[in-house]
Amino acid sequence: MYVATKGGETAIANAHAWLAEERRGDPGVPDLTVAQIRDQMGVAVARVMAEGALYDPDLAALALKQARGDMVEAVFLIRAFRTTLPRLGSSLPVDTGAMACDRRISAVFKDLPGGQMLGPTFDYTHRLIDFALAAGEPPPPAPETPAAPGPVPHVTTFLKREGVLQDEPGGAPLPPDLTREPLELPADRPLRLQALARGDEGFLLGLAYSTQRGYGRNHAFVGELRIGAVAVEVDIPELGFAVDIGEVTLTECETVNQFQGSATQPAQFTRGYGLVFGQSERKAISMALVDRALRARELGEVDATAPAQDEEFVLSHCDNVQASGFLEHIKLPHYVDFQAELELVRKLRAEASGVALQEAAE
Amino acid sequence: MSDGYNFAYLDEATKRMIRRALLKAVAIPGYQVPFSSREMPMPYGWGTGGVQVTAACLTPSDVLKVIDQGADDTTNAVSIRSFFARVAGVATTERTADATIIQTRHRIPEQPLTEDQILVYQVPIPEPLRFLEPRETETRRMHALSDYGLMHVRLYEDIARHGAITKAYAYPVMVAGRYVMDPSPIPRFDNPKLDRSPALQLFGAGRESRIYAVPPWTEVRSLDFDDYPFEATKADAPCALCGATDSYLDEVIVDDAGGRMFVCSDTDYCAGRRAAGHRGIAAPPELVDMGEAP
Numbered sequence: 001m002y003v004a005t006k007g008g009e010t011a012i013a014n015a016h017a018w019l020a021e022e023r024r025g026d027p028g029v030p031d032l033t034v035a036q037i038r039d040q041m042g043v044a045v046a047r048v049m050a051e052g053a054l055y056d057p058d059l060a061a062l063a064l065k066q067a068r069g070d071m072v073e074a075v076f077l078i079r080a081f082r083t084t085l086p087r088l089g090s091s092l093p094v095d096t097g098a099m100a101c102d103r104r105i106s107a108v109f110k111d112l113p114g115g116q117m118l119g120p121t122f123d124y125t126h127r128l129i130d131f132a133l134a135a136g137e138p139p140p141p142a143p144e145t146p147a148a149p150g151p152v153p154h155v156t157t158f159l160k161r162e163g164v165l166q167d168e169p170g171g172a173p174l175p176p177d178l179t180r181e182p183l184e185l186p187a188d189r190p191l192r193l194q195a196l197a198r199g200d201e202g203f204l205l206g207l208a209y210s211t212q213r214g215y216g217r218n219h220a221f222v223g224e225l226r227i228g229a230v231a232v233e234v235d236i237p238e239l240g241f242a243v244d245i246g247e248v249t250l251t252e253c254e255t256v257n258q259f260q261g262s263a264t265q266p267a268q269f270t271r272g273y274g275l276v277f278g279q280s281e282r283k284a285i286s287m288a289l290v291d292r293a294l295r296a297r298e299l300g301e302v303d304a305t306a307p308a309q310d311e312e313f314v315l316s317h318c319d320n321v322q323a324s325g326f327l328e329h330i331k332l333p334h335y336v337d338f339q340a341e342l343e344l345v346r347k348l349r350a351e352a353s354g355v356a357l358q359e360a361a362e
Numbered sequence: 363m364s365d366g367y368n369f370a371y372l373d374e375a376t377k378r379m380i381r382r383a384l385l386k387a388v389a390i391p392g393y394q395v396p397f398s399s400r401e402m403p404m405p406y407g408w409g410t411g412g413v414q415v416t417a418a419c420l421t422p423s424d425v426l427k428v429i430d431q432g433a434d435d436t437t438n439a440v441s442i443r444s445f446f447a448r449v450a451g452v453a454t455t456e457r458t459a460d461a462t463i464i465q466t467r468h469r470i471p472e473q474p475l476t477e478d479q480i481l482v483y484q485v486p487i488p489e490p491l492r493f494l495e496p497r498e499t500e501t502r503r504m505h506a507l508s509d510y511g512l513m514h515v516r517l518y519e520d521i522a523r524h525g526a527i528t529k530a531y532a533y534p535v536m537v538a539g540r541y542v543m544d545p546s547p548i549p550r551f552d553n554p555k556l557d558r559s560p561a562l563q564l565f566g567a568g569r570e571s572r573i574y575a576v577p578p579w580t581e582v583r584s585l586d587f588d589d590y591p592f593e594a595t596k597a598d599a600p601c602a603l604c605g606a607t608d609s610y611l612d613e614v615i616v617d618d619a620g621g622r623m624f625v626c627s628d629t630d631y632c633a634g635r636r637a638a639g640h641r642g643i644a645a646p647p648e649l650v651d652m653g654e655a656p
Contacts, residue, residue, distance in 0.1 A: 008440040076405065083401040084367070182396040182571035185499050312497055322569045325406030329486070332408065332438050335612050336431045336468045336627055340530035340549040342613065343597055348524050 023068050037061035046249075046278020047071060051320060052078025053179070053198045055248050055277050072200075076321045083179070090174060092242055094230045096252045096275075098151045101228040103279075106155045108221050108256055114152030119227060120279075155224040156254055159269065165256065166268045185312050192294055192315065193287075197276060199318030201283040207308040208289035216293045216306030220255040220272060227251045227279050251276045253284040257292050260299060270299055290314060370417040370450040376400060380418035380573070384564060387575035392537030393505070394488050399571040409442055409467060410568030412484035416446065416465045419480055419564070425453045427461035432469035432610065432627035439467070458630050468531070470552040472609045472631040475561035477578060483546040485567035488574065490534045490544040510542050513585065521590055533592075536583045537576055545582075551596045551610045556582040599624040602644035604635035 024031065038045055038061035048060040052075045060078060067073035103119025106112055118124075159165035175190040183195065196204065211217055229249050233242040253274040261267030272292025274284035294311050296304035307313055317323060368374065376398075383397035402410040420426070426446055430439035434456040442465060443454050455461050458471040465482040475481060491501040494512045504510070513534060520528045527533075533550040537543045545556055546565060556563065556576060563576040576582055586592035597611045602623040609631055611624040623644055626632035636645065 008435045008437045009444070012437055012440060076401075079401040080403045084373070086373070180398055182398050184396060312499060316498070321401065322406045325408060325410075326486070326569055327407070328405060329407030332467075333431045333436050334468070334547075336549050336610070337531040337547050339597065339611070339613055339627075340551070340595075343595060344526075344528060344530040347595075348526065348528075351525060 023066070032065055034058060034061045034065060037064050043279055044069075044071065046276075046280050047201060047283070048074045048078055050277040050280050050283060051075040051198055051200060052082065054078050054082040057278075072320050072324050076324075079321050087177075087180065089234060091245070092233045092235060094232060094248070094250070096226065096230055096250065097154055099226055099228040099230045099250070099252075100147070101152050101226050103227040104152055104224070105226075106222070106224045108155065108223050112155060112158070115148070121281075152226070154254065156256075156271070159223070159256065164259075164267075164269055166260070166270050168271065183315060185315070187311060187315060189291075189295070189298075192311065193273065193275070193291060195315045195318060196274075196287045196290060199287070200320035200323070201280070201286065203318050203320070203323075204286040204290050205282060207293070207314060208286035211289055211293045211306065211308045216296065216304065216309040218270075218272075218289075218292050218296075218301075219258040220289050220292060221257070222285065223254045223256040223271070225251070225253045225281060225284065227281070249278050251278065251280050251284040253281070253288040255285075255288040255292060270295070367449050369422070370420045370446065370452075371403075372400065372414065372417045377418045380414055383573045384415065384418065384575065387564070387573050388562070388577050390541075391576055391580050392541030392543040392574060394567075394572040394574045396571055397573050399568045402568065404441065404445070406569035407486060408438060409465070409484040411566030411570075411573070412465045412467070412482050412568075413442060413445070413566075414568060415482045415564050415566035415573065416463060417450075419463055419482070420446065420450050420452060422450070422452065424462045425455050425460055426450075427455050427458065427464045427630075428466075429464065429469060429471070429628075429630075430467040431612070432471070433629040435629065456630050457634075458628075468547050468549075469610070469627060470548055470555045472606075472626070472628045473634075474555075475559055477560040479561040481559075481561050481563045483548075483563065483565045485544070485546045485565045485570075485572070487532075488544055488565065488567040488570050488572040490532075490542050505541060508540070513542060517585060517587070521587070527586070527590065527592075530595075534585050536585060538580050539583075542585070543574065543576075543582075549596070549610055550584070550592075551594045553582075553584045553592070554594055558582070597624050600642060601626045601632060601635075602642040604632045604640045604645065605642040606632070606635055606640070 038057050041061070041064065044064055045057050045060045048063055048071065049055050049057065052060065052063070059081070060074065063074040063077040066077060101117060103121060104114060104117045106116065156165055160167065171188070171190045175194070178191060178194045178198070183191070187195070227249070229247045231244050231247050234245050235242050255272040257270045257272055259267045259269045270292065272288035274287030274291065276284045276287065290308055293306070293308040294314060296309040370377070379398055383395045387393065387395045399411065400414065402413055404410060404413065416426070426443065428434065428439045428443040430436040433439065446452055447454055458464065458473045462478060463480045463482060464471065465484065467484040470481065489498070489501050491504055491513060494516055495501050495504065504512070517527050520526065529550065531549045532544055532547040533553055535543050535545055535553060535556060545553060558579050558581060559576070560578050562578055565574045567573070584592040597613060599611060600607045601609060601611060603625050606626055609626045609628055612627045613622050613624055615622050
C-alpha cells in the first residue's frame with residue numbers, strides 16, 4: 001500500500017541536528033576555537049577571504065569551523081553574509097609599492113633594489129611529514145632581523161623606465177562592481193580581474209597550467225611576487241583628505257610575458273597581473289597567467305582559441321559558489337522531468353517495436 | 363520574523379533593482395533581462411532566482427505557496443517556504459486557491475490560476491538556445507535578430523531521427539510572437555497552461571542573472587510544425603489515489619519486483635480531490651481520514 005511521502009520538514013531538522021553533531025566530532029576532544037583556526041590555518045583562512053571576497057580573518061575562520069573545513073562551503077557562507085552588507089564607498093587604490101613585505105622575490109633579476117626575501121614559504125621545505133608536530137612540540141624560534149627601511153620598488157618600474165615593458169592603459173577612475181552589476185560580455189580588464197580575484201583557485205590553477213602546456217602559451221616569467229600588509233585609505237569628503245582605516249595582507253604577482261613588436265613599434269614585453277587577499281601565491285600566479293591569456297585579443301594574438309584565452313568560458317565558470325551550487329542541484333528531485341523523459345522513451349520504443357513487428361508480418 | 367534582516371531578507375535597494383528588472387521583463391514579454399543577482403543563503407541552482415523574485419514581490423499581506431515537482435512537501439520547497447516564513451513572516455499555504463504568490467520548480471499547478479495570483483518560476487538555464495550555442499554573446503544576437511532557424515532545425519532533426527520532437531520538458535515556446543523562451547524545466551504537459559494565463563508569470567534565474575516574464579493573457583505558443591503539431595503528454599493512467607485523469611502523474615515504484623503506480627504530482631490537487639470524495643484504485647480508506655487535505 002502506498003502512502004505519499006510526508007515529513008520533509010522533520011527530516012531537514014533532524015539532518016541539521018546530526019550535521020551539528022558531526023561537526024563537533026568527539027566531545028572528548030577539545031572544541032576548536034576561532035582564534036586557533038585564524039592563526040594556525042592562515043592559508044585556508046586566506047583562501048576563504050579571497051574567494052568569499054570579504055577581508056575578515058575572524059569571520060573566515062568561523063566559516064571554516066562551521067563548514068567543517070569544506071573550503072567552498074566556507075566561501076559560500078562568507079558570500080551569503082557579504083551580500084547583506086551595505087556598500088558605503090570605495091577605498092583609494094591600495095599602494096602595493098608601499099607594502100610592508102613579508103616576502104618578495106623576483107625570478108627575472110638575480111638581485112635588485114629591495115632585495116630578494118623568501119619570507120615564510122613552503123618553497124624549499126622537504127615535504128616530509130613532521131612527526132614532531134603531532135607531538136605538539138613548539139617550533140624553534142626563527143632568527144630575526146630589523147625590517148628594511150623604506151618602500152620596495154616594483155621590478156616593473158625598472159623595466160618600464162627602460163621602455164622594454166608595455167605601459168598599461170589606465171582604467172576608469174571607479175572600476176565596475178561585479179557584485180552590483182550583472183556580468184555582461186565582453187568584459188573589460190578591471191571586471192575580468194575582479195572576477196578572477198574571486199575565482200576558484202583550483203579552476204584558475206588548471207587554466208594557468210594549460211597555458212604553460214601550450215593551450216594559449218604566452219611564456220610567463222614571474223617578474224615579481226610580493227606578500228605583505230598594505231594600508232587601506234578612504235577619502236572622507238568632509239575632511240578633504242584620505243584616512244587610513246586599516247590594513248590588509250595581499251599577495252601580488254606581476255608576470256613579464258612574451259614580447260611583441262612590429263615595424264612601427266619596437267619589441268616590448270607584455271604583462272599579466274594577479275592580486276589576492278592573504279597569503280595565496282598559487283592563486284596570485286595563476287591569476288596573472290590567466291589575466292595575460294585573456295588579453296590575447298587585445299594584444300592582437302592571432303588564433304586565440306585556447307580555453308584560457310576565452311573570456312566567456314573563463315568568466316562564466318570560474319566562480320566556485322555558482323559552480324558548486326549548480327552542480328549539486330542535480331541532487332534535488334527531478335521526478336517530473338525524468339517521468340516526462342521516461343514516457344517519451346517508452347513511447348519511442350513502443351513505436352519502434354511496432355514498426356518492427358509490422359515489418360516482420362509483411 | 364528574523365531579527366537583523368530586512369523584510370523578505372533583501373534590502374530595499376536590491377528589491378528596487380529587481381523590481382525594475384521585473385517591470386522591464388513584463389514590458390518585453392519573453393525577453394531575458396540581466397539583473398544584478400545576489401548571493402542568497404541557499405546555493406545557486408537551488409532556486410535563488412525564484413527566491414529573489416519572490417522576495418521583491420512579497421508584501422506582508424501575501425500568502426505564499428512553494429512547490430517543487432508539484433509537491434509542497436519536497437525538501438527544497440519546505441526549505442524555501444520556511445525561509446520566507448522566517449525572514450518575511452508571511453502566511454504560507456499549501457492550497458493553490460489561497461495563495462497570492464506561488465513559487466514553483468518544474469510544475470504549473472493543475473488548478474487554473476487567477477488574475478490575483480503571481481506564479482514565480484525557478485529557472486536553471488534561462489537561455490532556450492544555450493544547448494545549441496554555448497556563447498551568451500552569440501545567443502543574445504540571435505534573439506535580437508529573431509534568428510531562430512537553429513531551434514527549428516533541432517526540432518526537425520528530432521523528427522527525422524526519432525519520428526517525434528524529443529523535448530519532454532523545458533519545451534521551447536514563442537512568447538507574444540517575438541521571443542523564443544525557455545519555460546523552465548516544466549514537463550511539456552504544462553505548456554498549454556502558459557498560454558493566455560490570467561496570472562502574472564515571472565521567471566528568475568539567479569546564477570545566470572536573468573529575469574523574464576509572461577504578462578497575464580499573453581499568447582505563448584509551443585514550437586512545432588504543421589504536420590507535427592505540439593502534443594502535451596503524460597502517463598496514460600488515472601491517479602491511483604484520487605482517480606484524476608487530467609493531471610500530470612509521478613510514477614512510483616512500490617515493490618522489489620518493479621511494480622508501479624501512478625499518482626498526481628500536484629499534491630494539493632490530489633488531496634483536494636480525495637477530500638471531495640474521489641477515489642483511485644489504490645486509495646486506502648485511512649488516507650481520506652488522515653485529514654491531510656485542506
